[in-house]
Amino acid sequence: MSLPGMQLELTRNEEGISKTIALLTERFGERCQTSMSLREQHGHTTSWLSNQPPDAVVFAQSTEEVCEIVKLCARLRVPLIPFGSGSSLEGHLNAPYGGISLDLSQMNQxxxxxxxxxxxxxxxxxxxxxxxxxxxxxxxxxxxxxxxxxxxxxxxxxxxxxxxxxxxxxxxxxxxxxxxxxxxxxxxxxxxxxxxxxxxxxxxxxxxxxxxxxxxxxxxxxxxxxIPEAISGGIASFDSISDCCNTVIEAVQYGIPIARIELLDALTVQSVNAYSQLCLPESPLLLVEFHGSEASVREQAERFGEIAAENSLKKFEWTTDPEERSRLWAARHDAYWAGLGLAPERTGLSTDVCVPISRLADCVTATHEDIEKNGLIGPLVGHVGDGNFHVLVLTDMSDAADIAKTEAFVERLNYRAIEMGGTCTGEHGVGQGKMKYLPTEHGAGVDVMAAIKRSLDPLNIMNPGKIIALDTK
CATH class of the missing domain: 3.30.465.10 (Uridine Diphospho-n-acetylenolpyruvylglucosamine Reductase; domain 3)
Structure with missing residues (x-):
């Protein structure tokens, strides 16, 4: 299956990889591992792109060791893929040309x-x-x-x-x-x-x-x-996604110093309620937080409530209780796993875009209509205070038609955001999955990026096949 941004013509340096693994094993002993389970774990975790595991994983414990490992890989022309905790989403950790995963988790001082x-x-x-x-x-x-x-x-x-x-x-x-x-x-x-x-x-x-x-x-x-003197948080539920977005736009334009403002569509709220055992109103909802003094957070919450009331607000509750706020934000952070629970037999593709705040309502509304029109299961959440939102598309990976439908939706979403003056990714990054959108977004800027890559990494050993496609032959 060909997925957006993936390179199909791969060139491996078999001899160099073999020599490198032998030398790393001699130097680092058990800190150089070649078990398939560990390699697959370091190939990717939460990405739906096909797993392309490295040939070995080496655990560095100091800057000096990293320098040593890089020099060895440069001498033998072997790719290096840095690894932290494995939480990236766009195939950043895959090893399309093989090579060494450099795990930095033990450098944790x-x-x-x-x-x-x-x-x-x-x-x-x-x-x-x-x-x-x-x-x-x-x-x-x-x-x-x-x-x-x-x-x-x-x-x-x-x-x-x-x-x-x-x-x-x-x-x-x-x-x-x-x-x-x-x-x-x-x-x-x-x-x-x-x-x-x-x-x-x-x-x-x-x-x-x-x-x-x-x-x-x-x-x-x-x-x-x-750390702020006082923190207050709350929920505001609305009849429609557009009412949520318009509230966000007006709150930002009025200069209310919101610390956090998250959008959850009705499907996401439904999944979060089931996963985190909450009783949130199952309609489009904003999760909001204010930081400052006792007086300022109260004033910010009240002003936000007034703006929300002008946009068909259904319910607004806010609290300064740390436990209640923590419970709400824990549920928001678990929205990915909650979303997967909507259809456990399907695979989730999480994608994000970001648009100017003035186009937020247009982009989110059009995306929601696209999901419904094409019969997709796609809960939507967003860090909407800066125009960034995510869609988790649940796809039947055994159904070629469903895969094609998902790919087409993701493509439309990315180009829609770019056409609105936004970007194909607000925070997921490019990796492999977003490479195809960079020429549309950056034009000749992609050539500048490629020139920088070639200048600094002429052997193309640093996480090759990500962001910029270079000839590795």
Whole structure:
């Protein structure tokens, strides 16, 4: 089966791969593994693209070891695919040319916390939950929350965001500097702890979102934020998806500093109620959160309620109780697994797009109509405060017609978002699955990306077959 963005003409360096595995086994012993189960786990996890496992998995424990591994792979011209926690969705971890999966999960040390400067330095295997647990007594937190307990290195590599992005931004806004092992094995520092700089090219931003195709991140310097004095959250249910979207648009345009605002369509609410044992109204719903002082969060909630009331609001409830808020957000983060429960015999394809906030209602409404018109099962959720939403299409992988219908829908969705001035992915990244949409979105910019890739990685060993298709012969 041919899926969007996949390369079918693959070239493997059999001799180089064999020599590399032998040398890695000699050097790292049991930290170099070739069992099929582990290789398949490192090929992909939550992607519906066909599994293309690496030939071996090696576990690095230091920057020096990463440099050593990269130099070996460069000498023998063997692909390297960096691995964090395996939560990516677009085939980022597949090994279409074989090679070595470089697992960075054991590089999980929090190197330094500079509370007075609101920053920290961590290794790439540190997860966001691990970091926030460590920070709890400092009064600080790391706000980027993609839902999954992803590693910080993986979040930087894919330019992750999530539920807090509307207030705190995305990974590109939170990363101050990186240590990156380049394709020749050399180590580069992309910046400093200074909050701003005009010194040369912005290499940090180049590497954030490069998906392991330009280098391997081994240390990250992050901005931190103060834990808010007060947090309030609530739900607002409506008769229609368009009422939800119009409420979001008006709230953002009025300048209400919403920390989180998530859209759940009626089908998603139904699945979440069943999975998380909640009793939310089974109609289109917004899940909202406000951060600030006691007085400000109350004022923000009241003003939001007034705007919602002008858009056929059915029900609005809000709370400052931490347990109640945590229960709601845990249910939102479990929406993917809840959605799969709607049709357990089917496979889920999760895709995302992002549009300018003024086009949100148009894009979401058109997408919902597309789902219904084509008889698809596709619960829809979104970080709609910044115009980003996701669809989980449940597909019968034994039915060629159903697969074709799903592929056609995903293609229409991506081109629809691009035509509205948006992007084919707000946070999932490109990987293999979104490659075909880049020429439409970026035009000649794709040639510039390819030139950068060729310049920095002339042997094309860094996660080849992702973002940019290059000839590897």
């Amino acid at each position: 929090i190197v330094a916390i500079h509370a007075e400067d609101l920053d920290c330095v961590v290794q790439p295997g540190v997860t966001r939950k691990q970091l926030n647990a460590y920070l709890r007594d400092t009064g600080l937190f790391f706000p980027i929350d993609p839902g999954a307990d992803a590693t910080i290195g993986g979040m930087a590599a894919t330019r992750a965001s999530g539920t807090n992005a509307v207030l705190y931004g995305t990974m590109k806004d939170m990363v101050l500097a990186l240590s990156v092992v380049m394709p020749d094995g050399s180590l580069v520092k992309t910046g400093s702890r200074a909050k701003k700089s005009s010194a040369g090219y912005d290499l940090t931003r180049l590497m954030v979102g490069s998906e392991g195709t330009l280098g391997i991140i081994t240390e990250i310097t992050l901005k931190l934020k103060g």
